[in-house]
Amino acid sequence: MTVPLFDHLPGSWRGAALLGSAILLTLWPGDSGAPRDSHLQAVLARDFISVHTRNTPTTYYEGRRGPTGFEYELMKRFADSLGVSLTLEADHNIESVLHAVREEGDLGAAALPLDPTMEGLLFSRPILELTPLLVYRRDLPPPTTLEDLEGLEIGTLSGSGTDRVLRELQSEHPFLSWKESDDIEVADLLARIERGHLDAAVVFEHQFRLNRLFFPEVEDGFTLGKPLSMAWAFPAGRGLGLLEAANRFLDGLHRDGRLDELVASYFGHDDYLEYVGARTFIAQALERLPTYTELFRAAARDTGFDWKLLAAVGYQESHWQPEATSPTGVRGLMMLTLPTAGEMEVDNRLDPAQSIDGGARYLREMEQRLPESITGNDRLFMAMAAYNVGLGHLYDARRIAEMQGGDPDRWEDVREALPLLQEQEWHSQTRHGYARGGEPVIYVRNIRRYYEILDYLDRSQQRYPLLNAQLFDEEDGDVFRLVPPLP
Structure with a gap:
């Protein structure tokens, strides 16, 4: 995906962005009464930048390895470039982000469309094309x-x-x-x-x-x-220093290719959790898995899991590729985060033996930290979901399941609640906020399918008749304002 710079700005704005900050003064005369660097100096003096955002997958959310999201990544890098810390206010919709920036914030980063007609706001150079x-x-x-x-x-x-x-x-x-x-x-x-x-x-x-x-x-x-353009919003009337610093930062990311890499890592494909067909899976089970079978068996002996279950987790995580690295920096055959590797005393995530051992012990830790009231397969499936999305979000889903009259100890009910963490109505009531709650549902479903195939292969030794077999299937006040047609 390419990142357009100024193609979708009106001509005068496009020229101003290209020519630099001197022309910005003529386009935004409302800032002429404030010292040019007053806003930037205020941020540097207090040693933090206050950003208003939204809790969404394209902006900011709490992921498996902590805060993440496309714009969060940009915000954090910008704060680091200024040498200040980052504070986030994420309890917003678009309208409240813009209001907060006008009244009190340093900038708004919330998938905002560049709109030079908005009063009281200045916008950065374009960041991403919005189609x-x-x-x-x-x-x-x-x-x-x-x-x-x-x-x-x-x-x-x-x-x-x-x-x-x-x-x-x-x-x-x-x-x-x-x-x-x-x-x-x-x-x-x-x-x-x-x-x-x-x-x-x-x-x-x-x-x-x-x-x-x-x-x-x-x-x-x-x-x-x-197409429109995504941009950051800044308050007018406080000088242009912070805006100019942001534009220099974004221009630098574009020139050295880091912005393109970031866009590709977040938006370059539909989803890395796609379900791979039985034929492809079996082919890779025959070609790749034998290299790591004994490592999975050893980890299974130490943790009490079925080795085929651990192998299924490994395939879901990395397709049994020991050097795999995700866009968010999770690495290795079992795709351990750096903090998790530290907890499991794994000093080399790319070593398949360490990765498999550490991943198996981490899955066991997730299982052991669940309430005793969760038993049997429900306990196993929730442990796998926690391995993917984190215990905090799993507990939030259990609470939502209970709010809906379900049983928080049954995977069937929690599975229905997890995707609701993507919806504002529900995640606003939770402790940990937004999560891509559909992912752990698919994650657990895929692992169960992979396990079923591996178990079949291991028991029958008759591999190829299954190639075309159908896989086991899992059970599967209005907030709008009407815009009527024109008369």
Whole structure:
């Protein structure tokens, strides 16, 4: 994916961004009364920068190895470049991010569309291209033109930029109508399509790419309107020093290719947890697994797990590749984070023996830290989910399961609750906030499938008849404002 610099800015703004900060003064005269570096100096003097953001997968969330997200990564690197610490306020929607930046914050980084007409705000140079995409429920006739949208229940997020695109299109296609909300996030829109509460939605392409695995009944349709640009927002009236420092930082990332690498690592593919077919899995079980079988057997003897279960975890984590490295820095055959490796006394994550041993002991630790009330396979499946998403988010899902009248000790109920950690209505009530809760559900499902195949191969020694066999299947107050058609 390429990162456009200034292609989608109006000409005067594009020229200003290219020519530098001297022209910024003429474009933003509201800052002429403040010393140029006053805001930057205030940040340096207090030794921290205050950033307002949103708890979403494209911005910031608590991941398996701590805070993560595309814009979090950028924020942290920017703070490091200034030599200050980073403080985050993430309990926001888009509107409240912009309000907070105007009133008190240093900057807003929340998948904000660059809009030079907004009063009281200055915007950085473009960071990422935002391509509006129409997505729809799979059981509908595939829409291919704007005319196909007439009569459909369409949703979008207000203030995100997609609403602006729809309004621009409505001026030429007055029949367009949609619902918009600033109280939910992209995952909530997709969930409403999946459940039949909406027919379609307009989101940005990279947002759908991050979420599509969790909503298999939602299909991508077609791009619409003109691409927008993601940018950071700064308060006007406090000088241009911090804005200029951010632009220098972002320009540097672009010039040396680090920004492209970061974009590719977060948005370059649909999802690294895709389910691999039986034929591919068995082929790799025959080619790769024998090298590590004895290591899995040794780890199983030490921890009490079935060695085939540990092997299935290893395949889900790395496809049995001892030098695997994720975009977030998790490494090795069992994909251990650096803190987890330290806890397990693994000093070389790329050593398959250490990785398998450390991963097996870490899985056992997750299992031992669960409440005694969780037993049998429920306990095993929750331990695997915690290995993937962390105990904190698992406990949050158990609480949601209980709030919904389910049993927090049963995997079946917790499995239903985990994806709700992606929805604002639910994760706002939890201790650890947003999580890509669909991932551990898929993670556990895949490991169970891989284990079933390995168990079959180990017992029968009749490998190839299974190649084309079907795999075991797992059981499977309105917040919107209506934008009516133009009269």
